[in-house]
Amino acid sequence: MRKVKVGVAGYGVIGQRLADGVALQGDMELVGVADVAPTLAVMALHEKGMPYRLFTAMPEKAGLLTDKGIPVSGTLEDLVKEVDIMLDATSAGVGAKNKELYQKYGKKAVFQGGEKNSVADVFFHGYANYEKGLGADYLKLTSCNTTGLIRAIDCIDRAVGVQRTAMTIIRRVADPGDYHRGLTNALEVEHAPSHQCLDLMTIMPHIAATGILVHTPVTHGHIITPVVTTKTPVGKDELIEMFRAHPRIRMVRLADGFKGNASLFRYARDLGNPRGDMYEIAVWEESIVKSGDDIMFALNIPQEAVVIPENIDAIRAAMKMQLTREEGTAATNKYLGMKVH
Amino acid sequence: MRKVKVGVAGYGVIGQRLADGVALQGDMELVGVADVAPTLAVMALHEKGMPYRLFTAMPEKAGLLTDKGIPVSGTLEDLVKEVDIMLDATSAGVGAKNKELYQKYGKKAVFQGGEKNSVADVFFHGYANYEKGLGADYLKLTSCNTTGLIRAIDCIDRAVGVQRTAMTIIRRVADPGDYHRGLTNALEVEHAPSHQCLDLMTIMPHIAATGILVHTPVTHGHIITPVVTTKTPVGKDELIEMFRAHPRIRMVRLADGFKGNASLFRYARDLGNPRGDMYEIAVWEESIVKSGDDIMFALNIPQEAVVIPENIDAIRAAMKMQLTREEGTAATNKYLGMKVH
């Protein structure tokens, strides 16, 4: 079978990881990546010997790259011509502009959470609404927090039904290496409800979700603590079993030394994962408590890599590579090495 | 009327503020404070010209103080003899030992949250169970988080009845100037349910409380986000009104520039409050959301000073200075300058 040809626009924190993820898929081919300037990510690509072809998104500024000896394989437009589908991980707003190019050549595209919903036909999540993405031309993925959160809520919902959830999002304020944003010795409260709750309701309209987001001065993963009201009451052991059976959720224990978001970052590095990344969300066993019939727990969102699997699911749905949620996500999981622990 | 004579044991973060708070009460007299070593707090007392008499808690080590030229007015035992009641703000565990001394002289005492419940006859909160403290010999105060939390929950409970609450405690991990504890670029999850929830249930046994605590690397105030199930549903405007009418709760707005815990710290400094302290908890107007009939909001706990008013309430109850919650807390509030904003 012919491999699906994929291009990545925007080679930043997400774009790099999308490219790596696609490159791991046995049934896809990464044609190349596009960016504008010799960022650290592009310089690292160069130092590694250009494992991926680089296209310039601003042909008039190609000199920025070539002046540093970084080989350029063509323009973003050249890349678009070669692919079946684009993953657009450019800065918020740029994707909408790029869409014109994708439309010009009749190519499908997957946009990230920063773009407006209107850029896409379907607001997509691999586990929650795979089938909605089947054959779609333009899909938008949920942001990192929402992607991870929906994994957990969808997992409970399919088992016992979820009516509503009220959550606290303890957000990491920057990624490791970010110098353009930051917070120093301060917690910052956002206007509630946070957009993640609204996004969850767009994807899962049968659930009422609300919550408060608080930014914290750390870089290694968000922690969300949802209080979940289920249709059938669910116990702690039952919840653990559900989550354990999910290939994109990792149950961890404080008693084992997983003390917080930074432990998971360290563990992923020690696993030898590329960039020390983790695709799975994690749930702390000792955090699970009951409040009346509701259940509450703490989950960790590795913000840099968590959206990669669902992005690849989106390619599978859009290209009709697999026609069901089960087959689509299973294929992604297989190639990414995600399995039940 | 004779002023009630009060001593403070332990002149640390809490002890200093207890002394200042007592000194402001028109119907109390601060006899003195006791400590062991020339800590920064004691050195500052000295540099200020000894506004409070200092007693040594370890007579055999008084030289530590006098060698630095810090005048010592006697021993802790001397202090105990002079007072009607002691506020014990020593390190966890020391209070239990000091209790023998208090008993020896038949003096009442108020212990802090770090001591075991068994040290006291009553686990006390000025607003939630003032009457239980009336005439009691040994009272233990709730810790900073629990003290502030109970203010809010008790306020709602008296208005519309609270059935249960599930909360997230985003805890500041150290105080400004702490070098003996800290966290760097990490969130730390605690075993749930957190002790604050258990303590709340001890004080308010008719409410079911649970929750998850996450430590964060900041120093200027905890933020708690309780989801509250009330007997009668309560709306956002109603909640704002309730909290506005409470002299120890301050309603604040993101729109006014109160962006998080650090804004409140800055504001208290700009108010000219001693040490930049704030006695009130704060609730962000824009954080209030409804989840079904439940209500959720974000509140700020200024951990260094929040327990001072309730400690002074405890003196009033133990000494029967005022016989009702309303009168007792009103007297404290008057002398501390706490009023409805």
Added chain:
Amino acid sequence: MRKVKVGVAGYGVIGQRLADGVALQGDMELVGVADVAPTLAVMALHEKGMPYRLFTAMPEKAGLLTDKGIPVSGTLEDLVKEVDIMLDATSAGVGAKNKELYQKYGKKAVFQGGEKNSVADVFFHGYANYEKGLGADYLKLTSCNTTGLIRAIDCIDRAVGVQRTAMTIIRRVADPGDYHRGLTNALEVEHAPSHQCLDLMTIMPHIAATGILVHTPVTHGHIITPVVTTKTPVGKDELIEMFRAHPRIRMVRLADGFKGNASLFRYARDLGNPRGDMYEIAVWEESIVKSGDDIMFALNIPQEAVVIPENIDAIRAAMKMQLTREEGTAATNKYLGMKVH
């Protein structure tokens, strides 16, 4: 003798402290402060009962203030008319614009470190070049790091002569309560030499200064570690004595519990200083080392308040209130309560 009438433009971190500092001077009168919007600082002024009259710097937006019930006593122009001299602590660049107003009414003004040097006739430091400011119309103060640094270097220079200095500036990246800037888990290196070294050389042209500045994610004070080459070699004890004799330098000891910048912040709060501020720089005794004939030490800059004394010195020089450096700084020190410790 008639008191000198002073106005303050810009009621932010520095402006508030300038107003407080002027209000303490027995021979000055604080006429009022000017600002634009109901910032937290202005709201705190209001909550305190308007101890200072407030003027609006943008008459067309006075409604921003009055709508919140904050009384406005007139415009910035009205304020300028009433004063002898303005302290301009507005955001960088605004001072240059305000200067037109000051010129229109023939009023002197003192600008802060953020303005360009060209705004002023004299780049001023109370201890290093007081006499240059005598009678000057427009003075610019050094920034916080430079002000504190020059205190130390000038002190050594007058005693034994300084030839050159190479320093490392470990800079706090934001003030407590800042949400508009920050750094999270990162050190940031600046292009060397840092502007502080260049500024030092402008004020003290006989000294060669260079150095590297590194931003750190903390809020409680910069730490500078200059390596100083003196004309006559100076020993550790000698240096301690020099600094001890300086009313704006505080010698502290690690052994006493002054472990870093946060200890000094805590100590200033415990001293009961307004806003927990400290005017003095501090030098750690145990940090002093010799490198050949050079001497090296670590000094702490309390960035929010350190420039206040030298600003007041500037008023004294510009208004010829005292004609010598010794008399001018002594008057400032007396009213601010700064003394040899």
Added chain:
Amino acid sequence: MRKVKVGVAGYGVIGQRLADGVALQGDMELVGVADVAPTLAVMALHEKGMPYRLFTAMPEKAGLLTDKGIPVSGTLEDLVKEVDIMLDATSAGVGAKNKELYQKYGKKAVFQGGEKNSVADVFFHGYANYEKGLGADYLKLTSCNTTGLIRAIDCIDRAVGVQRTAMTIIRRVADPGDYHRGLTNALEVEHAPSHQCLDLMTIMPHIAATGILVHTPVTHGHIITPVVTTKTPVGKDELIEMFRAHPRIRMVRLADGFKGNASLFRYARDLGNPRGDMYEIAVWEESIVKSGDDIMFALNIPQEAVVIPENIDAIRAAMKMQLTREEGTAATNKYLGMKVH
């Protein structure tokens, strides 16, 4: 030629990286690693499928490991018997105890910076004193800061001669994932001179070194700013050339986006280095300044991995695999992929 057989005791932050580093050497064989408990590092080893054999350092507690299904290949003593040389990366003090075991079997060992100097015959640095380690039985490596610092100082010393250096060490206070130590919103000053300067002088007794160390609340690399007095004055361009020619020093530019220690961590992750590690120290081009004839610059120490190359050099020296500094370090560099950039 027979490969040299190496064992690693202590599979923590350093031990893991030593094992990985040895495994990359074509002329060495990693026999196995020893540890005590199922730490995160050991659990990751298990999850990866035990690429290295694990030996228990406390046979009586082997159950801690086997109860979790982690296969144990024997005891530390068994490991020692099988190897030619041990790398001991246990906690400070344990190495001295382990030495008895190494002596019992007549095996050589390399200890880390945390051990006392007396544990070893030679205090070793691959570039500074390789020949001293030739055939030695017990070597101790310098700590992370000192190892990186000596690379730079030795490089200058061999080119133009170094007389003395006065440095500021801006130290990261914890590693990513550390929960047992930390600092929150505080800089901490150490008693000067710091041990790194003393260690440098032990290795390079002809140089006078001193300096001040300040701890900062970050995790991604120390930054050192030495002021270096050379025998022959050295210019900025010359220094850049020297450092560029050193395979363990990387020259970087602020202008390229390397803004601080966190940029280097990000870049190493983007390079795909295992664990996102970097073996090289980095020097910022724009940080280099002249102070009279002295030269000053800022260098970055990636504290988790920087000592690995010099540890492997130590094996080469102790086992006389290569007889000169040039050949020994060149072999290490080749297998670690370190080259002039």
